[in-house]
Amino acid sequence: MKRFITPYYALLFTLPFLTIATYSQQSITKAVGNDIAEPVIKVLDYNTLKPVYTKENDTLYVVNFWATWCRPCVEELPHFMAVNEKYRENNRYKMILVSLDDAERATGAVKSFAKRLKLDVDHYLLDDIKKMNEWIPDVDSLWTGSIPATLFIKNGKSLQFAEKPLSKEELESIIKLHL
Amino acid sequence: MKTLQKIAGLLVVTLFAFNTLSAQGYKIGDQATDFKLKGVDNKMVSLADYKDAKGFIIIFTCNHCPYSIAYEDRIIALDKKYSALGYPVVAINPNDPAIEPKDSFELMIKRAKEKGFTFPYLFDDGQKIFPQYGATKTPHVFIVKREGGKNIVKYIGAIDDNYKNAGDVSKKYVEDAVDALLANREVEVKNTVAIGCSIKVKK
Numbered sequence: 001m002k003r004f005i006t007p008y009y010a011l012l013f014t015l016p017f018l019t020i021a022t023y024s025q026q027s028i029t030k031a032v033g034n035d036i037a038e039p040v041i042k043v044l045d046y047n048t049l050k051p052v053y054t055k056e057n058d059t060l061y062v063v064n065f066w067a068t069w070c071r072p073c074v075e076e077l078p079h080f081m082a083v084n085e086k087y088r089e090n091n092r093y094k095m096i097l098v099s100l101d102d103a104e105r106a107t108g109a110v111k112s113f114a115k116r117l118k119l120d121v122d123h124y125l126l127d128d129i130k131k132m133n134e135w136i137p138d139v140d141s142l143w144t145g146s147i148p149a150t151l152f153i154k155n156g157k158s159l160q161f162a163e164k165p166l167s168k169e170e171l172e173s174i175i176k177l178h179l
Numbered sequence: 180m181k182t183l184q185k186i187a188g189l190l191v192v193t194l195f196a197f198n199t200l201s202a203q204g205y206k207i208g209d210q211a212t213d214f215k216l217k218g219v220d221n222k223m224v225s226l227a228d229y230k231d232a233k234g235f236i237i238i239f240t241c242n243h244c245p246y247s248i249a250y251e252d253r254i255i256a257l258d259k260k261y262s263a264l265g266y267p268v269v270a271i272n273p274n275d276p277a278i279e280p281k282d283s284f285e286l287m288i289k290r291a292k293e294k295g296f297t298f299p300y301l302f303d304d305g306q307k308i309f310p311q312y313g314a315t316k317t318p319h320v321f322i323v324k325r326e327g328g329k330n331i332v333k334y335i336g337a338i339d340d341n342y343k344n345a346g347d348v349s350k351k352y353v354e355d356a357v358d359a360l361l362a363n364r365e366v367e368v369k370n371t372v373a374i375g376c377s378i379k380v381k382k
Contacts, residue, residue, distance in 0.1 A: 069244075069245050069376075070376065070377070071279075072377060100374055102343065129341060129342065129343055130340050130341050130347075130349065131340075132337070132340070132372065132373045132374055133336075133337065133340060133350075133371045133372055133373065136372040136373070136374070137372060143372065144315040144316065144319075144372060145315070145316055145337075145372045145373050145374050145375050146315045146316035146374075146375055146376065146377035146378070147374065147376075147377060148377070163315070164377070
């Protein structure tokens, strides 16, 4: 177990020292150990995505909306993976990632980011661009549409919504509060 | 125990931050502030400079964001169509170039030239204007109408319903809103949301 956790901390300590402009793929690849298994990114529309995290099963879903072109999103993902590593064994907790990249990039850029950043969680690509004005307010009434955005939801009831990057500490304190 | 207190404290701060974030900005019917911002031609621009305008299509946008780039041609088309009718486009880059170097003033000048922007492309130097409007992302549109010398907010949101493919747009939110205002009708869809790039601010 420890062997898997260590690289994430290494990454966390490494990241602040990289300038924003050079959060380069090389550095990240160097910091992590073995690649995760071939990532699978399921492309779906909102009506198919919503049931994934609105189950009545007393489970806290942490749903992070991101995109490969979104720098603050990419920067916070290592925090998410580190926190997830800590809670993933808890069967009342589940983290999922939702990429808002263009659907054509699911098997290209999104997949290679997932591999490189070791995004070892259920991963979806929401392909429903013409209905943004419907699904954005349905995800959370407070969402103005910027990313990163993270929804904390249990039994289909939104508990908290963060339309900003979260630090490792912020993310963990929100999870602890709602778990 | 200390750890618990620390977490509780942090939580209060976090929740507070979320609350203030969502409470800011204009709602429909509010009076929008004027500004004096430097444009890519190095001249200062204010809404008050436009003596004959009936209103404005104010668009917070930038160089780097893929959504902004996808809309550049459509923003030019909006200005070409509505400037003559009294609703010129005024574009404002709200990002801090220290965080996003592609959004520097120099690169704004370059991009405006490359694309042949027909409208002022202003730099929110010091980031004082976008928080008053409540812009949170790029692109983010605010349509205001001049009423008795005041600029009243009539529409907030997206340009249309398909950032990716201008040929497959079903709802032209901004055009519909301006058309309504020009015809002295009420804007039907006053608020819309779309995904955009968060505005880059120093932490």
